[in-house]
Amino acid sequence: MNIKKLIPLITIFLVLILWECSVRLFKIPTLVLPSPLLIFNSLIQKEDLFVSFSIPTLVEIFYGFSLAAFCGIVLGISVSFSSFAKASIFPLLISSQMVPKVAIAPVLTIWFGSGLMAKTLIAFLIAFFPITISTMVGLDAVDPEMVKMFKAMGAGPYTTFMKLRLPTALPNIFAGLKIGMSLAVVGAVVAEFVAADKGLGYYLLYANGQLDSPGVFASLFLLTVIGVTLYYAVEIAEYYLVPGVLHKERKMDNFSM
Amino acid sequence: MSFKNELSESSLNSNFEALVELKGVSKVFDSRRKGADTVIALRETTQNIRRGEIITIVGPSGCGKSTMLSLIAGLETPTSGEVFVNSKLIIGPYTNSGIVFQKDLLLHWRNVLDNILLQAEVRNLDPEKFKLRALDLLNLVGLKGFENFYPHELSGGMRQRVSICRALLHDPELLLMDEPFAALDAITRDQLALDFDKFVQSGDRTVVFITHNMDEAVFLGDRVMVMTPRPGQIAEVIDINLPRPRNLSIKDTIEFIKYTAQVRNIFMKHGVLKNS
Numbered sequence: 001m002n003i004k005k006l007i008p009l010i011t012i013f014l015v016l017i018l019w020e021c022s023v024r025l026f027k028i029p030t031l032v033l034p035s036p037l038l039i040f041n042s043l044i045q046k047e048d049l050f051v052s053f054s055i056p057t058l059v060e061i062f063y064g065f066s067l068a069a070f071c072g073i074v075l076g077i078s079v080s081f082s083s084f085a086k087a088s089i090f091p092l093l094i095s096s097q098m099v100p101k102v103a104i105a106p107v108l109t110i111w112f113g114s115g116l117m118a119k120t121l122i123a124f125l126i127a128f129f130p131i132t133i134s135t136m137v138g139l140d141a142v143d144p145e146m147v148k149m150f151k152a153m154g155a156g157p158y159t160t161f162m163k164l165r166l167p168t169a170l171p172n173i174f175a176g177l178k179i180g181m182s183l184a185v186v187g188a189v190v191a192e193f194v195a196a197d198k199g200l201g202y203y204l205l206y207a208n209g210q211l212d213s214p215g216v217f218a219s220l221f222l223l224t225v226i227g228v229t230l231y232y233a234v235e236i237a238e239y240y241l242v243p244g245v246l247h248k249e250r251k252m253d254n255f256s257m
Numbered sequence: 258m259s260f261k262n263e264l265s266e267s268s269l270n271s272n273f274e275a276l277v278e279l280k281g282v283s284k285v286f287d288s289r290r291k292g293a294d295t296v297i298a299l300r301e302t303t304q305n306i307r308r309g310e311i312i313t314i315v316g317p318s319g320c321g322k323s324t325m326l327s328l329i330a331g332l333e334t335p336t337s338g339e340v341f342v343n344s345k346l347i348i349g350p351y352t353n354s355g356i357v358f359q360k361d362l363l364l365h366w367r368n369v370l371d372n373i374l375l376q377a378e379v380r381n382l383d384p385e386k387f388k389l390r391a392l393d394l395l396n397l398v399g400l401k402g403f404e405n406f407y408p409h410e411l412s413g414g415m416r417q418r419v420s421i422c423r424a425l426l427h428d429p430e431l432l433l434m435d436e437p438f439a440a441l442d443a444i445t446r447d448q449l450a451l452d453f454d455k456f457v458q459s460g461d462r463t464v465v466f467i468t469h470n471m472d473e474a475v476f477l478g479d480r481v482m483v484m485t486p487r488p489g490q491i492a493e494v495i496d497i498n499l500p501r502p503r504n505l506s507i508k509d510t511i512e513f514i515k516y517t518a519q520v521r522n523i524f525m526k527h528g529v530l531k532n533s
Binding site: 143146148149150151152153154155159163167243 | 330354356358362364375380
């Protein structure tokens, strides 16, 4: 079992070795593809800079994602409660998604300046759609017979929502949150590309301009680490918040024995 | 012997008090298909269900038996006529009843005990107060010690037993069962039918039990309501004068065979069953 958990780490390590060897063997120029050791070196050398530039990016992702999670879930719930809301909001929602959000980034920068607000909004805009949709889908996925049973017990809409529809929808909502989280990272980086004086996205563009490939790859590496960590943070929250996940794990363990 | 006595006792039912009264009740659904006519699910029906009896409703699919159950539970409003339970007109869901469906409808994220206590929670009753009763019911249906199991850890028969416990938690006077054993294998179904009297505390509780199985209808019912489709209506109501509690050997008696033949003949007469 422990060995199973180590397999991904071993794989990554082997890929890095292969990478390092190929770069040396085929004499690939550093500008095209820096070796892992060089990237690592760049990380160590500019440690202070990377730490201070990671923080604003993290903050943007956090605000953008939180706002997206809140608005997406609230909107998804209200749409599922009222067919009027569904009919009026849904077409608007879909067409808003057809506007390329990356292209709106400069506009938002004009409106809200180059501060945190514009970046949060861009991360929010990119992240919130999948959260809304999966909330709606999850709430609609309830077995109509279950609803009938709750009705027969005398449950009102609120009780049915709290005891049946929300718990049923939670796995779907969390699927949306995971997608939203990875999109929030994209949003923050895009926002920093457009206008910023700090942040990993900003540094990535800057290093690129300086032809500092190890710096570019170091930023990419950090962004990946941030993305993966946040993704797993959502997954851990899911593990503890979604009813039924815990005992299913227990069952899986039983079977693997 | 005592067989005869019980026979005469249960045939005294002509002046029993009615718990459920259907008065000229019909249900018509609008067809979803364009141009097609409306569908008559249940033709005007007047029928009483007596307090404390177990009435089984048997018929093929589309004969309106589930519709009748929904009308009694107040989950559907009749197109014409009125439904009374305890002499009260049913306008919304009638909640002093317990319902068991074909699917067990257990919430997979709750364990057995919490699934049963859902009945109390939804009714805003203190679940703590019902915990003992829930455990008693589990004991009654033969699932003692299973309270912390999750639905996916149980067999189909066990899950349906849990769902019966949930329906009985608040001790409803009326138990409505919509083909509760239909999704189970034949042996499990026989076992549940054998335990049936114990589960529902027959005699005290009024039970409406829907099935498409003629054997099951005769075996479980004090009366069998035979229904035919197109449009759904009651063809006949048969008194079953067999002693309770019933065991499987009753299926070998002449009386039992005669009753099932009687049901079958009604279906033959109405063209539900045809010799080829």
